Amino acid sequence: MLILFGFKTAVKELSRRQAVCPNCGQHASQRIDQRATKFTLFFIPLFTTSRKYSRTCAYCGVTSELSKGEKDALV
Structure with a gap:
């Protein structure tokens, strides 16, 4: 019997806003x-194992991780 399992990462844009x-x-x-x-x-997503949030600056391109509280304040 062959069982196919694995992990899939999906990136979703939540919002864009002007900030420093x-x-x-x-x-x-x-x-x-x-x-x-x-x-x-079997290529069907069953449950989420982790969520991470990040902020990317359009000017300099630097990406930094955010906590859930910081994400809630910005969105």
Whole structure:
């Protein structure tokens, strides 16, 4: 019997907003993303194993991780 299982990571853009970048200090567009890793069985996603949030500055391109509380404040 053959069982196929694995993990799939999906990136979803939650929002974009104008804010000051913590890296370069410029007032620029910030993209808030959610990265969800899901357990799959026979290529069907069953449940989410982890969620991470990140912010990417459109001016300098630096990506930094956010906590759930920081994400809620920005979105």
